Amino acid sequence: MNDTSFLGLVQNAALLLTIAFIFDVTASRWRTGHSFLQQISLGLAIGTIGVTVMMTPWTFMPGIVFDTRSVLIGISGLFFGSLSAAIAMAMTIAFRFYQGGTGAWTGVAVILTSGLIGIAWRHFRRRPLADISWRQLYLFGMVIHLAMLALMLTLPWATALRVLSSISLPVMLIYPMGTALLGVLMVNRLQRERVEEELRESQEIFNQFMENSPIYVFFKDDQIRAVRLSRNYEKMLGKPIAELLGKTMDELFPSDLAKRMVADDLRTLNEGKQVSIEEELNGRVYTTIKFPIQYEGKLRYLAGYTIDITESRRIEEEKRSLEERLHRAEKMEALGTLAGGVAHDLNNVLGIVVGYSEMLLDGVDDSSPLRRGLENIMSGGMKAAAIVDDLLTLARRGVPGRQVLNLNKIIADNQKSPEWTNLSFRHPSVKIEIDLEPDLLNISGSSVHLGKSLYNLISNASEAMSKGGRVTIKTTNQYLDRPIHGYDQIREGDYVVLAVSDMGEGIHDDDLKRIFEPFYTKKIMGRSGTGLGLAVVWGTVKDHHGYINVASEEGKGSTFTLYFPVTREDIAAEGIAVPISEYMGNGESILIVDDTKEQRDLAAGILGKLNYKVVSVSSGEGAVGYMREHEVDLIVLDMVMDPGMDGLDTYRIILDIRPK
Numbered sequence: 180m181n182d183t184s185f186l187g188l189v190q191n192a193a194l195l196l197t198i199a200f201i202f203d204v205t206a207s208r209w210r211t212g213h214s215f216l217q218q219i220s221l222g223l224a225i226g227t228i229g230v231t232v233m234m235t236p237w238t239f240m241p242g243i244v245f246d247t248r249s250v251l252i253g254i255s256g257l258f259f260g261s262l263s264a265a266i267a268m269a270m271t272i273a274f275r276f277y278q279g280g281t282g283a284w285t286g287v288a289v290i291l292t293s294g295l296i297g298i299a300w301r302h303f304r305r306r307p308l309a310d311i312s313w314r315q316l317y318l319f320g321m322v323i324h325l326a327m328l329a330l331m332l333t334l335p336w337a338t339a340l341r342v343l344s345s346i347s348l349p350v351m352l353i354y355p356m357g358t359a360l361l362g363v364l365m366v367n368r369l370q371r372e373r374v375e376e377e378l379r380e381s382q383e384i385f386n387q388f389m390e391n392s393p394i395y396v397f398f399k400d401d402q403i404r405a406v407r408l409s410r411n412y413e414k415m416l417g418k419p420i421a422e423l424l425g426k427t428m429d430e431l432f433p434s435d436l437a438k439r440m441v442a443d444d445l446r447t448l449n450e451g452k453q454v455s456i457e458e459e460l461n462g463r464v465y466t467t468i469k470f471p472i473q474y475e476g477k478l479r480y481l482a483g484y485t486i487d488i489t490e491s492r493r494i495e496e497e498k499r500s501l502e503e504r505l506h507r508a509e510k511m512e513a514l515g516t517l518a519g520g521v522a523h524d525l526n527n528v529l530g531i532v533v534g535y536s537e538m539l540l541d542g543v544d545d546s547s548p549l550r551r552g553l554e555n556i557m558s559g560g561m562k563a564a565a566i567v568d569d570l571l572t573l574a575r576r577g578v579p580g581r582q583v584l585n586l587n588k589i590i591a592d593n594q595k596s597p598e599w600t601n602l603s604f605r606h607p608s609v610k611i612e613i614d615l616e617p618d619l620l621n622i623s624g625s626s627v628h629l630g631k632s633l634y635n636l637i638s639n640a641s642e643a644m645s646k647g648g649r650v651t652i653k654t655t656n657q658y659l660d661r662p663i664h665g666y667d668q669i670r671e672g673d674y675v676v677l678a679v680s681d682m683g684e685g686i687h688d689d690d691l692k693r694i695f696e697p698f699y700t701k702k703i704m705g706r707s708g709t710g711l712g713l714a715v716v717w718g719t720v721k722d723h724h725g726y727i728n729v730a731s732e733e734g735k736g737s738t739f740t741l742y743f744p745v746t747r748e749d750i751a752a753e754g755i756a757v758p759i760s761e762y763m764g765n766g767e768s769i770l771i772v773d774d775t776k777e778q779r780d781l782a783a784g785i786l787g788k789l790n791y792k793v794v795s796v797s798s799g800e801g802a803v804g805y806m807r808e809h810e811v812d813l814i815v816l817d818m819v820m821d822p823g824m825d826g827l828d829t830y831r832i833i834l835d836i837r838p839k
Contacts, residue, residue: 218259222266227257229271235280239342242280243334245350249293250358253323256297258365259306268294285333292326309369313359316366320358324350395465395485401478403428403444415460436460444481447471463489525567527775532560534781538788581623583748585655586675587615593630602638608647611637616654622675623746624723632719635712636679636739643683643737651680659742663728672727673745678738685733694729716741764791767812771795772802772829774820782815799824803832810837 229251248271256264268290275286293656300319301308328350336833368691389396389409398407404427416423416431428444429438435456448452453470470484541548553611590613592601603611634654640650655676662669686694695717716739720727723743769791771796773779778797786793793810796802800823802814814833818826 215262218262219266222255222260223268223270225251225259226270229267230274231607233274239346240281240338243282243338243342244278244280244286245346245356248275249289249327249797250320250354250361251289253293253297253319254361256294256299256371256457257319257362257533258297259299261298264294264298281338282334285330288333289327290328292330293323296323296326298805305528307369309366309373311362311366313363314571316362317355319362320355321351323358324354327354344723355705356617381421395487397483397485398472399444399481401448401481403441405431406480432460443467443469448478448481455487457486461471463487464492466491488583526564526603527778529560529564529567530782531777531781534785535559536560536810538781538784566665567569581625583621583623583746583750584626585621585627585750586629586677586743587619588614588654589626589629590633590654592626593633596630596634598634602641606641606644606647609641609644609650610648611650611652614651614653616656618656619654619747620656620675621748621750622723622743623748624743625719628715628719628722632716632741633679634679635716639712640679640681640683640737643681643685645684648682648736651678653678653680656745657742663726669726670724670744670799674742675745677741680736680738682736685735686729686737687729687733691729691731730791762789764792765788766792768792768794768810769813769815770802770811771815772799772820772826773815773817774798775817778817799826799829799832802829803836806833806836 211387211558229248232251233244233246233248238244252264252268252271255267259458270302271290272287275290278286291808295318300322306309326345328343332339334342389407390410392411394409395411395415396409397405397412398409400406405424408423411422412423413420423431428440431437432440439456439458443454443456447469448471451471453468455466455468458465464487465485466488467483467485469481471478472480472482529604530756536553540550540557543553594613603609637650644650653676655678657674657676658672659669659674660671694713717727720741723783725744728740728742729737730740764786769786769795771779771782771786773782773795774797776797779797783795784795794809795807799820802816803824816826816830820826820829824832
């Protein structure tokens with residue numbers, strides 16, 4: 180090796196790297212793509228660079244020249260693939276033949292070998308070329324140039340030995356390093372392309388997200404101006420996105436909402452943490468999450484997203500309402516089970532108390548000192564029976580004995596009742612005003628239940644005004660065609676409306692949700708009520724297929740509005756009281772079947788006084804046995820008897836025995 184060969188090879192390698200670097204910088208839009216035209220263009224560009232390098236070779240002897248075409252062609256095969264490398268190889272081979280000389284065929288072989296090694300290396304490498312290291316590139320250069328030195332043996336033997344002894348060391352010192360440097364340049368290009376592609380992909384994904392996002396996405400600058408908005412803001416604000424960008428919140432939203440937004444934005448920026456808020460716009464409810472975005476320690480944007488929760492809020496309210504209704508229904512069902520379980524036995528006891536009281540009163544003179552006590556016993560029994568009836572009403576057993584009614588008459592009848600008089604006595608400072616619709620339509624139902632509900636409402640209204648005031652009872656006709664508060668849907672049609680209003684303390688919102696629950700009361704225990712009053716009202720309205728609405732404001736009073744569907748039937752003529760002589764018998768036989776001795780004795784005593792021949796038995800089996808041997812005119816049969824045969828089975832067997 181001599182200094183001339185070393186410097187010549189270095190200069191040629193430096194020229195190659197310089198030209199490659201200039202091309203890489205100037206051709207900023209050039210990409211190592213895979214399209215056919217791209218590969219052809221790259222092949223022509225690489226071939227041109229190769230020819231340029233070959234025009235300034237280091238000449239070892241006439242016809243034998245050295246340049247860095249092996250470096251260029253090997254790199255082209257490795258990084259640009261078969262087509263680009265083949266074009267570059269063809270151009271450089273043609274130019275080498277043009278140069279001619281003893282080493283022309285050897286030079287062509289070097290070009291072909293370098294290109295094929297690059298193509299093979301590319302093919303068998305499994306990892307991306309952008310991740311190739313400089314050590315791997317140096318090894319690649321060593322392989323190519325060991326092959327090049329081996330090809331020198333294709334020269335005449337004496338020439339080959341002379342060439343190898345002179346250039347082997349410079350080639351292996353310079354060319355693999357040049358290969359690695361050119362490869363690093365290409366790796367940098369590939370890594371830039373990958374980053375640019377990732378940025379383009381990220382930008383495209385972001386743009387599509389902003390175009391199609393179902394939620395509202397926004398970016399604001401540090402001046403609280405909109406700099407990026409998702410496309411759906413056009414629908415929300417009624418303007419194209421281009422007219423919304425750069426605007427302040429005051430320019431985009433109503434003043435009050437804009438002020439709250441800006442305050443929340445500033446709080447987010449100042450605190451540097453996420454903020455969650457709820458906002459309302461045009462009757463819609465939104466929840467917004469805001470957070471700051473920083474870059475290199477400096478605040479760049481305020482970003483966030485807004486979700487329309489109107490529908491989900493409605494669904495939550497419906498779910499909560501359904502849960503409340505289910506909870507209430509479960510309570511009513513439990514109460515109904517309780518009522519059904521105790522009503523039979525309790526009514527038996529109360530029937531005995533009331534029945535014997537009535538019988539004793541019939542035999543006691545008005546002046547007797549015993550009469551008042553008997554009347555109190557009978558009154559207490561009737562009140563206890565009324566409580567049982569309330570429980571049965573809550574159990575939703577329906578409305579027995581429906582009849583056509585007029586609420587105006589029910590109100591007028593209640594005004595004459597002892598309960599109404601007692602109410603006026605207990606609340607002398609409460610005035611009751613009545614405003615009745617003159618031509619009020621009729622409804623179908625139970626006057627007892629409706630009267631009791633009316634009394635409960637008036638009683639509650641009176642007790643709500645401890646310092647006195649006015650209770651207003653009003654009836655109207657009204658046509659409903661849309662849901663009222665508290666109901667998802669109603670049956671469209673004509674309704675009779677009963678409204679009871681007071682000027683009392685009002686009902687707290689927390690209590691308003693529970694006022695119809697059984698046994699829920701805010702009254703002082705022992706003072707009045709059992710906690711069933713409004714529960715009875717609720718049950719009565721439901722049983723009459725109606726609706727109820729409560730409006731209350733603390734300190735101003737409450738209004739209970741009841742809606743009952745209208746019936747077009749006329750009210751039947753009132754029955755005439757039947758004198759007791761009409762109930763008197765002529766010795767007809769009656770069989771009483773009841774498992775409670777006191778009930779049997781009571782019934783036998785009453786019917787005996789009415790001149791009937793009475794026989795009583797304590798079970799269904801006893802009744803069947805008696806009917807096999809005797810005939811009777813009438814059977815009074817208890818349907819619930821335990822243990823043993825119940826009333827229905829007893830009835831069926833007796834029909835088989837006495838079908839007529």
